[in-house]
Amino acid sequence: MTDASVSGKAVMSGKAVEKLCLFRLCSVMFSSVIPEGDDYWQLYLMLRDIADIVMARSVSRAAVAYLEILVFDFLSHFSRLEPNRMTPKVHMLIHYPRLMLQYGPLRQQRCMRFEGKHGYFKRIATCATSETHVILSVCDISCMSVGTCVLAVLWEKLITVILL
Numbered sequence: 001m002t003d004a005s006v007s008g009k010a011v012m013s014g015k016a017v018e019k020l021c022l023f024r025l026c027s028v029m030f031s032s033v034i035p036e037g038d039d040y041w042q043l044y045l046m047l048r049d050i051a052d053i054v055m056a057r058s059v060s061r062a063a064v065a066y067l068e069i070l071v072f073d074f075l076s077h078f079s080r081l082e083p084n085r086m087t088p089k090v091h092m093l094i095h096y097p098r099l100m101l102q103y104g105p106l107r108q109q110r111c112m113r114f115e116g117k118h119g120y121f122k123r124i125a126t127c128a129t130s131e132t133h134v135i136l137s138v139c140d141i142s143c144m145s146v147g148t149c150v151l152a153v154l155w156e157k158l159i160t161v162i163l164l
Helices: 003-007 016-030 039-054 061-081 088-103 112-127 134-163
Strands: none
Touching (some): 039 061, 039 088, 061 088
């Protein structure tokens, strides 16, 4: 770890799913070395509890009520520790309990899968040979990979029909 990463000035690279995995495993990896009663560790644990409820596959009304209390405690603790770092993204936590009551578990509303697909298209775009028609090249390459899968299935069916 560098000084910049510890001070919060560095950007951590990686995929969203990798960052989520690291976030969930932090309590296991670092709990033995964090001093008891550390304010920032308590803040992390609160956020971890919030994330567990938000990412749950099913949520009861009692869990939503608990989430509302957790979010209030987290935001008050966060604003006390880091008064200049309150961003709109952090503020949006206030709306999660209401949204969960309206739409159900927020896990079903997330965009993690779309971000994964976006990464696939970004990799294709960097390899595309045409600089004037990048979108066309990405579409062609993507269709070729999907088409290859479809052709393989059709070929397999054709072989089984011929051999029978």
